[in-house]
Amino acid sequence: MKQLLLITFFFVFAQSSQAQDILTFDKFDAFEKAIIKNDGNVYVVNFWATWCGPCVKELPYFEKLHQENKNVKVLLVSLDSPKDAKKLQSFIQKKKITAQVIALFDKDYNSWLDKIDKGWSGSIPATYIFSGDKKLFAEHEFENYAELSSHVNSFTNQLK
Amino acid sequence: MKAFPLLFIAISSFIIGETLVSNGYEPGDKATDFKLKSVDGKNYSMSDYKDAKGFIVVFTCNTCPFAVKYEDRVNALAKKYKPKGYVLLAINSNDPEVQPDDTYAKMQAKAKAEGFAFPYLVDEGQKIYPQYGATKTPHVFLLDKNLVVKYIGAIDDNADDASAVKERYLENAIAALDSGKDPSPSVTKAIGCSIKAKKKA
Secondary structure (H helix, E strand, O other), rough: OOOHHHHHHHHHHHOOOOOOOOOOEHHHHHHHHHOOOOOOOEEEEEOOOOOOHHHHHHHHHHHHHHHHOEEEEEEEEEOOOHHHHHHHHHHHHHHHOOOOEEOOOOHHHHHHHHHHHOOOOEEEEEEEEEEEEEEEEOOOOOHHHHHHHHHHHHHHHHHH | OOOHHHHHHHHHHHHHHHHHHHHHHOOOOOOOOOOOEEOOOOOHHHHHHHOOEEEEEEEEEOOOOHHHHHHHHHHHHHHHOOOOOEEEEEOOOOHHHHOOHHHHHHHHHHHHHOOOOOEEEEOHHHHHHHHHOOOEEOOEEEEEOEEEEEEEEEOOOOOOOOOHHOOOHHHHHHHHHHOOOOOOEOOOOOOEEEEOOOOOO
């Protein structure tokens, strides 16, 4: 019985410690250097925040994309404030997000939004798909998984 | 064959027309005036202000955390620049059916609680924001007295912390306009919440 309790304890402990490590960047330049890689992979980068209703709504579609489409790498870039870092951590734990979450704290938006896409006015959610020098930027939310999936496929299909 | 160039013109003008609508104004464009109801029940237009030297049009709302972070700063700007001849008009373009905390009654409550020193206008039917090309809150348009757009974008470079601001984009633009110069930069960007409109069928 004692052993069972112990096992249960470890199981619960292991479960709760499963939360992923959030990659954190204070400056866009460091983020760009580490993340925007020209390595032949297709990256689907979703800009979001815990305070953004439409972002939170579409987040599960990106998690599903991460789980179901192994041809793309999903990166969830949170624009939450540094003071909300704990809130972000517990949010992704609660939502069971396994796709890589990145916290980008650079508040000097005017200095870097153009580097993602010149057409980005600054509203979120926004989704940036790239592979090498091929890019597709969308400043809107996705209504459902099918819409996101076909959007991603429209990009990957033109690479073939 | 003769029809081809005509068709081509028709198609390209259609595309250009679409682009203009979706992109909204750029510096140098003449902005449309409006007649919108404020939280005091009265209608406001820029043409009501005969002596104004310019207009600060702020697309904002009750609900967006970024708009809320800027509330005090917007109120301070309204108070600071009114005596200098620059009129601040805030417009809420969120459709209350999509964002229930942006109803007229809740706008009235917010304006009262925060002591807004500026008209807080309802973009009834969401007709004005697409013409300006506002996409998010807050989103600022500085116009001269002839309603020519002089500056578009952010209020400053730090939404989180007013005391850590390095660049006061909007105030610098007003200073430039006041001294007869074109603001530089005339366009800046910032993160904000998308303006909430009904989905088009």
